[in-house]
Every structure is written in structure tokens, then in C-alpha cells.
Amino acid sequence: MSSDLKPSLAVWKFASCDGCQLTLLDCEDELLAVADQLEIAYFPEASSAMAAGPYDLSLVEGSITTPHDVERIQAVRRDSKFLVTIGACATSGGIQALRNFGDVEELMSIVYASPAFVSTLETSTPISDHVQVDFELRGCPIDRSQLLEVIGAYLAGRQPVIASHSVCMECKLKGNPCVMVANGTPCLGPVTHAGCGALCPTFNRGCYGCFGPAETANTDAMIAALNANGMGDDEVERLFHTFNAWSRPFRSAPVPVAPPIRKTR
Amino acid sequence: MEGLNTVGLVEVLTLDGLDDVVRVLRDQGRKVIGPIVRDGVITHDEFDSVSELPHGWTEDQDGGRYRLVPTGTDEVFGFSSPSTSWKRYLYPERTLLIRARRDNGTVEVVQPQPDAPAVAFFGIRSCDLVALGILDRVFLDREATDPTYAARRSDVFIVAAACNRPGKTCFCASMDTGPTPRSGFDLSVRELHGDGRHEFLVEAGSERGTELLATIASRRATTADLDTAQALHGRAAASMGRRMDPQDPPLAALDPDHPRWDDVANRCLACGNCTMVCPTCFCNATEDSTNLTGTEAERWRVWDSCFSIDFSHLHGGSVRSTVKSRYRQWLLHKLVTWHDQFDVSGCVGCGRCITWCPVGIDLTAEITALATPQQSAGRKGVPS
Numbered sequence: 116m117s118s119d120l121k122p123s124l125a126v127w128k129f130a131s132c133d134g135c136q137l138t139l140l141d142c143e144d145e146l147l148a149v150a151d152q153l154e155i156a157y158f159p160e161a162s163s164a165m166a167a168g169p170y171d172l173s174l175v176e177g178s179i180t181t182p183h184d185v186e187r188i189q190a191v192r193r194d195s196k197f198l199v200t201i202g203a204c205a206t207s208g209g210i211q212a213l214r215n216f217g218d219v220e221e222l223m224s225i226v227y228a229s230p231a232f233v234s235t236l237e238t239s240t241p242i243s244d245h246v247q248v249d250f251e252l253r254g255c256p257i258d259r260s261q262l263l264e265v266i267g268a269y270l271a272g273r274q275p276v277i278a279s280h281s282v283c284m285e286c287k288l289k290g291n292p293c294v295m296v297a298n299g300t301p302c303l304g305p306v307t308h309a310g311c312g313a314l315c316p317t318f319n320r321g322c323y324g325c326f327g328p329a330e331t332a333n334t335d336a337m338i339a340a341l342n343a344n345g346m347g348d349d350e351v352e353r354l355f356h357t358f359n360a361w362s363r364p365f366r367s368a369p370v371p372v373a374p375p376i377r378k379t380r
Numbered sequence: 381m382e383g384l385n386t387v388g389l390v391e392v393l394t395l396d397g398l399d400d401v402v403r404v405l406r407d408q409g410r411k412v413i414g415p416i417v418r419d420g421v422i423t424h425d426e427f428d429s430v431s432e433l434p435h436g437w438t439e440d441q442d443g444g445r446y447r448l449v450p451t452g453t454d455e456v457f458g459f460s461s462p463s464t465s466w467k468r469y470l471y472p473e474r475t476l477l478i479r480a481r482r483d484n485g486t487v488e489v490v491q492p493q494p495d496a497p498a499v500a501f502f503g504i505r506s507c508d509l510v511a512l513g514i515l516d517r518v519f520l521d522r523e524a525t526d527p528t529y530a531a532r533r534s535d536v537f538i539v540a541a542a543c544n545r546p547g548k549t550c551f552c553a554s555m556d557t558g559p560t561p562r563s564g565f566d567l568s569v570r571e572l573h574g575d576g577r578h579e580f581l582v583e584a585g586s587e588r589g590t591e592l593l594a595t596i597a598s599r600r601a602t603t604a605d606l607d608t609a610q611a612l613h614g615r616a617a618a619s620m621g622r623r624m625d626p627q628d629p630p631l632a633a634l635d636p637d638h639p640r641w642d643d644v645a646n647r648c649l650a651c652g653n654c655t656m657v658c659p660t661c662f663c664n665a666t667e668d669s670t671n672l673t674g675t676e677a678e679r680w681r682v683w684d685s686c687f688s689i690d691f692s693h694l695h696g697g698s699v700r701s702t703v704k705s706r707y708r709q710w711l712l713h714k715l716v717t718w719h720d721q722f723d724v725s726g727c728v729g730c731g732r733c734i735t736w737c738p739v740g741i742d743l744t745a746e747i748t749a750l751a752t753p754q755q756s757a758g759r760k761g762v763p764s
Contacts, residue, residue, distance in 0.1 A: 148672040263672065271670045280652060280688035283738075287656030288473045288683060292421040292463045295738050297446045305651035305738050319419065330689045331703055333649050340444070340649075340739045 122171035129177025135202035168194030212361035286313035414502035443740025465659035506558030511659035548621030549731030652685035
């Protein structure tokens with residue numbers, strides 16, 4: 116493929132920690148191949164040379180948390196032929212979506228010395244709440260191999276092989292015994308989207324759901340199992356309320372409402 | 381006597397004699413795979429000597445629960461179903477089917493030769509041995525023989541082991557699949573334990589089994605040994621924690637709108653654990669991958685589960701979008717339509733799907749409830 120025909124790549128950041136876009140730079144062995152197949156046109160984290168759009172493939176990291184974000188994501192969408200969200204922030208609102216369960220004014224008064232300078236929305240929301248998304252890649256952070264699979268599939272014009280079933284399936288493909296059954300370790304694997312290769316259960320830890328909800332996640336049955344393994348309601352709430360707290364199945368997990376946050380200063 | 385193949389050699393071995401069997405198999409160049417303790421469970425892996433087997437361990441298995449428990453004895457085979465089945469050694473989790481390479485406008489497709497290491501299965505339970513027979517029907521006895529399975533299966537040396545301590549989720553006795561192996565083995569071992577004795581009654585079930593057994597220092601089995609083995613068999617058969625009627629209800633007797641389907645769907649996580657641990661579940665997906673430059677492609681076969689949405693994805697979407705429809709598919713295939721397809725039940729009574737279900741769903745209880753007519757919640761004959 117000659118260079119002038121290369122599809123162009125843009126990498127965008129909204130409210131996020133940068134970990135997912137760094138995953139692209141972490142593709143050390145494959146990075147040259149990526150750069151050979153795609154023109155990296157806009158990637159401020161990696162290069163100050165920023166070409167104007169439109170772009171063939173956009174990777175969008177982060178959630179929408181400010182009035183400025185709301186406008187900017189529309190511009191990104193207009194400039195992108197194929198838009199892929201990467202990571203928990205972009206696909207479900209991220210850890211910062213915990214604000215959605217509380218009072219933002221109150222939170223700002225606790226966190227910032229001068230909240231008057233802060234312009235923020237009351238909620239942190241996924242990209243798909245604002246624009247059409249062509250593919251969502253899960254994880255906090257995303258998995259390097261899965262990112263390469265999405266890019267490779269885009270280049271080949273095929274569907275990416277990204278399973279949406281439970282972590283349990285990956286766990287059993289590895290031959291692991293179930294940590295919940297064998298040790299009574301609370302594990303979100305049965306309701307969590309595959310993609311990590313069952314990293315935590317492989318090391319005898321319970322899954323904490325960083326890839327968000329699996330297809331048809333039955334959170335009611337999951338909570339009953341967590342309770343049966345000795346987890347109290349408050350612990351269950353904390354388990355569901357992390358990086359993917361605002362994803363619909365985890366958000367609606369019927370757990371007690373947390374007590375109001377106390378102002379400490 | 382239950383399971384005794386009277387044409388084969390029947391000998392009594394000490395623990396050292398049993399170790400000699402392992403040594404001879406290893407000397408034949410085989411990987412000897414058997415039960416070992418790891419990560420808090422009894423699973424299977426390659427081992428070198430009988431000292432690595434789960435001496436003195438049994439398990440407390442129940443719906444959604446597994447704990448290793450010491451027996452307080454030095455029994456080698458004092459457990460029931462290991463956490464993993466044996467299918468992974470014949471039908472691996474991931475199998476490369478083809479590899480293609482594009483170069484200057486030509487495409488070269490290579491079908492790799494199946495990787496078939498010489499192995500021996502040591503200590504396989506009767507339920508799991510019957511499961512291998514079922515997988516043989518699936519992969520070998522059909523119009524299309526599976527080359528990977530055929531290559532791996534052809535030369536497996538099988539040392540079966542009778543089960544003396546069935547677990548709470550076991551029901552091989554009612555399914556007529558155990559607890560003592562009947563056929564399909566080269567050697568079958570029964571552990572004779574108690575009253576200060578620790579010996580192994582070993583029966584040959586094949587010519588090569590007889591040949592191997594003849595090389596091991598042993599003594600001829602006496603009537604008393606056979607009586608002891610028979611008594612252990614009877615005690616094991618009477619201590620199954622679960623039971624199921626092998627004459628599964630005909631499909632017509634099962635109401636597709638029985639309210640129990642909704643009930644089980646509310647409890648089911650659709651996580652797929654039951655199908656992954658099942659010794660007979662064989663469904664798989666085909667995955668294609670390409671490299672970034674588009675010069676290389678691979679096609680892999682990967683274990684799949686009827687509990688995933690993609691499993692029933694046809695043009696336009698999944699035909700089994702609800703958990704209810706997926707659980708119904710699994711149970712009806714396993715217990716009912718499997719008979720039509722393979723002339724045998726898909727269930728061997730190992731109990732793994734009960735133990736390893738994180739919420740302890742018990743197919744023996746479900747099928748009993750489903751076979752009991754109830755007021756239907758939905759319209760007759762309209763699948764939901």
C-alpha cells in the first residue's frame with residue numbers, strides 16, 4: 116500500500132487517565148507495522164505534528180464530563196469515518212461516573228479549593244450517549260492484543276474477533292478452577308465482559324469487573340451469589356461501583372443507596 | 381462381578397507396583413496424565429510418579445461449592461470428579477485449523493498436521509470414560525471424522541480407576557455409567573483400602589493392557605480380593621449424592637412454556653461454566669484472524685458455549701437472545717435431543733455442572749421439576 120493511500124488514524128482524549136491510548140504506544144513490537152499501515156495523523160500524546168481531518172479511523176478515549184466535551188465530541192464524530200471508543204471511560208463513563216450517583220455541587224465543594232472556577236456537567240457519560248459509535252472496545256485499561264485485533268480487522272475490512280461473553284469462558288479455556296466455587300472468593304467474572312484473559316482469577320483473585328458488563332449480565336443472580344459467599348450489601352455496591360459503575364447493568368444493580376457524603380472541610 | 385472383564389488378567393499390585401505401571405508407560409515415551417492437587421482443587425496434569433497423586437485428599441462437592449478435605453487416610457483415589465474433564469487432551473481449547481500466507485498475489489494455504497503427543501490417561505473415572513465414548517461418537521462416528529480428535533485419541537493408553545468415594549453431586553450409579561469402569565480401558569484399577577491394607581486390584585481390558593500388567597510384580601487376585609472390590613463398588617453405588625432417571629423425559633413431555641424455565645433463567649448467570657466443565661459438551665466457534673499487514677491469516681477452532689449470544693448468531697442476530705432460551709437449549713440437548721442425535725444421553729452423571737455452577741443450578745432438580753406438569757405461564761407452543 117503506498118503511503119498516500121494509507122488510512123489516517125486519530126487518537127482523541129476526553130476525561131480519562133490516558134492509560135488506554137498509552138496501550139497503543141505499548142504495542143512496541145507491532146507499532147512500526149501499525150505506523151506502516153496507517154498514517155498517524157492526530158495523536159497529541161505521541162506527536163506534536165497534528166494533521167487536520169477528516170480521519171479514517173478515530174480511537175476515542177475518555178468520557179464526556181464538561182460542556183466543552185459535549186461540543187468537541189460532535190466535531191470528532193464529524194471528522195471521523197469510523198469511530199472506536201477505547202476503554203471503560205469512553206464506553207461506560209469511567210470511575211468518574213461515580214459522581215452520577217451523588218451531588219456534583221457537594222463533591223466539588225469537597226474536592227476543589229475554589230469550585231467556582233470549575234465548569235463541569237452533573238454527569239460523566241459514555242461517548243455513545245452523545246454520538247454514533249462504530250465499535251466499543253472494553254477494559255480499564257484496554258487489552259493490547261484486542262486493540263491490535265480491532266485495528267487489524269479495520270484494515271482487513273472484517274469484523275473484529277472480540278467476544279462479549281463472560282470472563283468465566285476465558286477462565287475455563289485456561290483450565291482455571293472457579294475461585295468462587297473452590298475458595299468462596301467473590302468474583303464478578305460471571306457478569307463481566309471477556310477480554311482480559313481472566314487475569315485476576317488466574318492469580319486466584321476475584322474479578323472486579325474492569326471490562327464492564329458481559330452480554331445479558333444477570334446482576335440479580337450475581338448479587339445473590341456474592342451474598343452467599345459472605346459479601347455484605349455495602350461491599351457488593353463497592354464491587355459494582357468502580358470503573359464501569361454507570362454501565363446500565365452495573366448501575367441498576369439493586370444495592371442500597373450510599374449514605375450522603377459528608378463535607379470534611 | 382461388576383465391570384469385571386473375565387477374559388483379561390486380574391492382578392493385585394502394591395503402591396510400588398502401581399508406580400511401576402506409571403514408569404512403564406513413561407518408558408514407552410508417553411506423557412502420563414492423572415489427578416493432581418493444584419490451586420485448591422484436584423485437577424489433571426502430567427505427573428512422573430504415584431507420589432504426586434492426591435494421597436489423602438477428597439473433596440466436599442455440592443451445588444456451587446468445592447472444598448478439598450483430608451481423608452485422614454493414605455488413599456490415592458479417594459476423591460470423585462476432578463475439576464477439569466479429560467476432553468481438553470483430545471479436543472483442545474484452541475486448535476489451529478489453517479494458516480494462509482499471501483505473497484506477490486498468490487495465496488498459500490497450509491493445514492497443519494494435528495499435534496498428537498503419546499499420552500496415557502491415568503486414573504480416569506468411569507463417568508469420564510463413558511464421556512470419552514460419547515465424544516468418540518461425536519468426533520469419530522459421523523460422516524466427517526475430526527482429524528485432531530482422531531489423531532489424539534487413536535493411541536491413548538487408558539488406566540481407569542473405580543470410584544470408592546462418590547461426591548454429593550455424583551449420580552453415575554443412576555445413569556448406569558459407574559462407579560466402576562466396565563469397558564474402554566487398557567487397565568482398570570480398584571483401590572482396596574482399609575483394615576491396614578492398601579493394595580490395587582488391576583484388571584486388564586485389552587491385549588496391550590495384559591502385556592503391560594504381565595511385566596509388573598504382582599500376585600494373582602483371590603476370591604477374597606474380588607469380594608472386597610465388589611463390596612466397595614456396592615458401597616460407592618449406594619452413596620451417590622444425586623440421582624437422575626436415565627430414561628429422560630421425551631421432548632413431547634416437556635412443556636416449552638413451563639414456568640420452571642423462567643425460574644431457572646432468573647437464577648442462571650449464562651456464564652458458560654457448566655458447558656466448559658462438562659466432559660461431553662463439544663461445541664466450538666471458528667475464529668479468523670489476520671496480521672496487520674494483511675499478509676497472513678489464521679483460522680482457529682475455539683471452545684464455545686450455547687450460553688453465549690454469539691453461539692446462535694445467524695443472519696440478523698441471535699436466535700436465542702434470552703437466558704431462558706439458552707438454558708432450555710442446553711438442557712434439552714444434553715438430556716433429550718442428544719439421544720436422537722447420538723443414541724445416548726449427553727449426561728454421564730459426573731456432577732461437574734452442578735458443582736462448578738457459581739449459583740449451584742442442579743440439572744437433576746431442574747429436569748425433575750420440568751417433568752412435573754404445571755400451569756403454564758405463556759401460550760402453548762410459542763417459544764419465547
